[in-house]
Amino acid sequence: MVTAVDGASFSVPRGKTVCVVGESGCGKSVTGRSILRIVDAPGRVVGGSILWDRDGTGDPVDLATLDPGGPDIRKIRGDEIAMVFQEPMTSLSPVHTIGSQIAESVRLHTDLDDDAVRGRVIEVLGQVGMPRPESRYDAYTFQLSGGMRQRAMIAMALVCHPRLLIADEPTTALDVTTQAQILRLMVQLQAEMDMSVLFITHDMGVVAQIADEVVVMYLGTVVETGPTEQIFTDPRHPYTRALLQAIPRFGQRRAGRALSIIPGSVPDPYRRPGGCPFHPRCAQARPGTCDVVEPATVTVAERRDVRCVLAAEEVHS
Structure with a gap:
């Protein structure tokens, strides 16, 4: 299945x-x-x-x-x-x-x-x-x-x-x-x-x-929810940040800045990675944690949820 x-x-x-x-x-x-x-x-x-x-x-x-x-x-x-x-x-x-x-x-x-x-x-x-x-x-x-x-x-x-x-x-x-x-x-x-x-x-x-x-x-799960302004100004999940950074901006090429991309692609559902499903493409992934522990969803503000071990650490710190 x-x-x-x-x-x-x-x-x-x-x-x-x-x-x-x-x-x-x-x-x-x-x-x-x-x-x-x-x-x-x-x-x-x-x-x-x-x-x-x-x-x-x-x-x-x-x-x-x-x-x-x-x-x-x-x-x-x-x-x-x-x-x-x-x-x-x-x-x-x-x-x-x-x-x-x-x-x-x-x-x-x-x-x-x-x-x-x-x-x-x-x-x-x-x-x-x-x-x-x-x-x-x-x-x-x-x-x-x-x-x-x-x-x-x-x-x-x-x-x-x-x-x-x-x-x-x-x-x-x-x-x-x-x-x-x-x-x-x-x-x-x-x-x-x-x-x-x-x-x-x-x-x-x-x-x-x-x-x-x-x-x-991402890969069938909700990784972040929140009001639009907060999502755009203060994204908490690495995947949300990567999506926003990949938006083309006027003058980007003229300024010599390359378009930001998310490396790799969405994994095959037949071969779901262990731990966080985004960890193989995440620049902030922690070996031994993100590839092993499936993150829980944490509430960081009213109507603002994030599914990431980094967000969980910020909330509990």
Whole structure:
């Protein structure tokens, strides 16, 4: 068995944006899919809990205990919690119109008649900035640009007014201008709908723009969490520091400074290293400790956790 996500623990406050960051292969997308119970077979959730406070009473539902294909999770999926996938060309059907695909979610979760469903879909297409939404309702995926397809994906996720939106790298395949438009759109819609957002990305520049809190993942585990400003100004985990140092800066080449890189790559999950999973790439690793002891998560401040023996020593010193 390969453990893609191993005990990742964090929370998403109401009305806030939490960004999950890390290199490819760190378990970010599997984390998002696990919440909705849509991990592709033979993958499955084998332990832990996923607590969803669906009515705000403090009596949450454990999504991990629900049947992935059962009626209980189907009532939540697409209605209370929705997801924007990474690549719209592989997530949208090429043989159905955009309007019919978005309307399917409305029909599943409401009792509206056909005219009202069409009106709701056109309304949400207009909300996400789709030009001429009435005519785009009957358009096919191949008739839309990349930015329009991503707007259609966002409309599909938002049409039932979810309380939590999971966005899995929704701007990766877009040019920088369209990317900026989509990010502004998501920030605007979040404010209008008082919606929580779990934003999955590897772009620290995007994190700086939109995140209230940051979750840093490495090899299926959460290594650091905290408010965005604190993560950027005072990173505590060596991996977080390395990610921030690897951000290109204007004038770096002109000043003769080489781009900082993280040596090596994320280990194969089949051959997880002993101790801290980051120690083979860590410049601060201590032989005999980091390669042997699996670090515990320590709280260094309010809503600020770090999984590193160095942070544990600072707290206890």
